[in-house]
Amino acid sequence: MKMVIAVVQDKDSGRLSQMLVKSGFRATKLASTGGFLRAGNTTFLIGTSDESVQDVIDIISQSCKSRKQMVTPVSPLGNAVDSFMPYPLEVQVGGAAVFVLDVESFHSF
Ligand code: 2BA
Numbered sequence: 001m002k003m004v005i006a007v008v009q010d011k012d013s014g015r016l017s018q019m020l021v022k023s024g025f026r027a028t029k030l031a032s033t034g035g036f037l038r039a040g041n042t043t044f045l046i047g048t049s050d051e052s053v054q055d056v057i058d059i060i061s062q063s064c065k066s067r068k069q070m071v072t073p074v075s076p077l078g079n080a081v082d083s084f085m086p087y088p089l090e091v092q093v094g095g096a097a098v099f100v101l102d103v104e105s106f107h108s109f
Pocket residue numbers: 007008033034035036037038039041091092093094095096097
């Protein structure tokens with residue numbers, strides 16, 4: 001058994017949930033925050049058989065789009081604050097960051 005962990009953009013989470021349920025996969029959605037953008041995103045935990053991992057990855061890739069996002073850098077602490085110019089940067093946020101982990105055992109009571 002595998003655990004697929006997918007960090008996706010909030011805008012794609014509804015579509016991904018629907019596609020997973022429609023295809024018979026079980027999933028848990030967690031509200032999460034990106035460490036870099038400090039913006040909300042959604043983390044899916046999807047427990048599935050080894051043979052179904054590729055199907056899950058295909059569903060994620062079909063449901064999630066890569067987008068450009070503007071980010072304003074946070075001013076540094078210390079003496080450099082006066083000279084700091086917070087120019088917005090454009091960042092490409094991926095459709096999904098996907099991790100596949102081995103599951104030692106699974107119990108459902
Ligand atoms: P964030 O950490 O908010 O990152 C958003 C986007 O900012 C990233 O998109 C990447 O394009 C850019 N970025 C991240 N760290 C950067 C840095 N140190 N310098 C320059 N640009 C940087 P993605 O790579 O597609 O990641 C989207 C979200 O997926 C991330 O949100 C994070 O929540 C999660 N994620 C990505 N890789 C991860 C990893 N190795 N471990 C845990 N979570 C990850």
